Amino acid sequence: MKIGVLNSGGDCPGLNAVINGVVGAADKLGWEVYGFIDGFEGLLPEGGDYLKLTPNDTIGIAKLGGTILGTTNKGHFAAKIGEGDIAKIPRNIIDTARDNVNQLGIEAIIVIGGDGSLTTALQMNQEGFNVVGVPKTIDNDLQATAMTFGFDSAVTSVVDALDRLQTTGQSHKRVMVLEVMGRHAGWIALWGGIAGGAHAILIPEIDFDIDNVADFINEREQEGKRSSLVVVAEGARISGGKLITKSRGGTSEVTLGGVGDIVAEQLSAKTGKDTRSCVLGHLQRGGSPTAIDRILGARFGVKAVKLIEAGKFGRMVSYEAYHVGSVPIEQAVHKLRLVDPDSEMVDTARALGICLGD
Numbered sequence: 001m002k003i004g005v006l007n008s009g010g011d012c013p014g015l016n017a018v019i020n021g022v023v024g025a026a027d028k029l030g031w032e033v034y035g036f037i038d039g040f041e042g043l044l045p046e047g048g049d050y051l052k053l054t055p056n057d058t059i060g061i062a063k064l065g066g067t068i069l070g071t072t073n074k075g076h077f078a079a080k081i082g083e084g085d086i087a088k089i090p091r092n093i094i095d096t097a098r099d100n101v102n103q104l105g106i107e108a109i110i111v112i113g114g115d116g117s118l119t120t121a122l123q124m125n126q127e128g129f130n131v132v133g134v135p136k137t138i139d140n141d142l143q144a145t146a147m148t149f150g151f152d153s154a155v156t157s158v159v160d161a162l163d164r165l166q167t168t169g170q171s172h173k174r175v176m177v178l179e180v181m182g183r184h185a186g187w188i189a190l191w192g193g194i195a196g197g198a199h200a201i202l203i204p205e206i207d208f209d210i211d212n213v214a215d216f217i218n219e220r221e222q223e224g225k226r227s228s229l230v231v232v233a234e235g236a237r238i239s240g241g242k243l244i245t246k247s248r249g250g251t252s253e254v255t256l257g258g259v260g261d262i263v264a265e266q267l268s269a270k271t272g273k274d275t276r277s278c279v280l281g282h283l284q285r286g287g288s289p290t291a292i293d294r295i296l297g298a299r300f301g302v303k304a305v306k307l308i309e310a311g312k313f314g315r316m317v318s319y320e321a322y323h324v325g326s327v328p329i330e331q332a333v334h335k336l337r338l339v340d341p342d343s344e345m346v347d348t349a350r351a352l353g354i355c356l357g358d
């Protein structure tokens, strides 16, 4: 038996741990693993572009950030465009991939991806490819899984950044604003903000008024607090306004960014306090995975192989109540999993006295 594995879309701490899990489990079954280079793009060159992976090739990779296979964000297989519209993979691309997969004798492919890549995986499954998905994204915004691998590492980076911003903010009596990733979901901001001791957390799911945040900061000052930490998710909209974007690629999803600077400017103007903003950016994506993500990655990789062994194609590995199971891929895509404003996590933030700006 020969199987393929590829990762697609943005990289994410824990990718190599998944690959290691896949290779280990497949080897136990006597299967060969072909790791396709740069995501789905590796299916296109004549004969395919791949690395044959044995346990010897993956020794020590589980602790490494990035991916030994490389990845592609935009490419020939993009199944989502603009702000999330679905696109059809062109027929000639599907046919070329099919020819190469058949020629190599590959019977199933494990796709490690987020919403966009799993939308591609679903289309390929509908085209007759035997596909199994693994949920990957720092944003933690996939439906049908309580957690994606990579999220914990991103949250850990936010906590580290807040710990550092807190000490310098305290020294200078400043308001420190940290913009974090997450696209249209506030998970990274909410979890990172709570764990990192933020005083205000602004997320896309909760409409906030910048005046409320300014009033909250002024009250803190009157109470004698020297500084305030504000976490803002890149997808948060100021006072019900527009999404702040950096660019809009024609064939890819919009790039978010810039809301942190605007929040900082407005807070400075409204409070008169010295304010600085910091964009954490890709520091949240790079670097070694946390222990949680290494373990999730290993479990997800092994489970993906077991799904193939059981002939359960068109399914995605999922995590629910400490159990690794699986769901149909279509349950995981097309609609993002967002923070529920009435959830216990949001209540926890409020109970801790954190301002959510509403």
Ligand code: F6P
Pocket (backbone or CB within 6 Å): 010, 073, 114, 137, 138, 139, 181, 182, 183, 234, 255, 256, 285
């Ligand atoms: O989806 C993961 C993510 O890191 C988002 O949080 C962020 O908006 C986006 O990818 C950044 O993408 P890029 O690496 O293309 O700038």
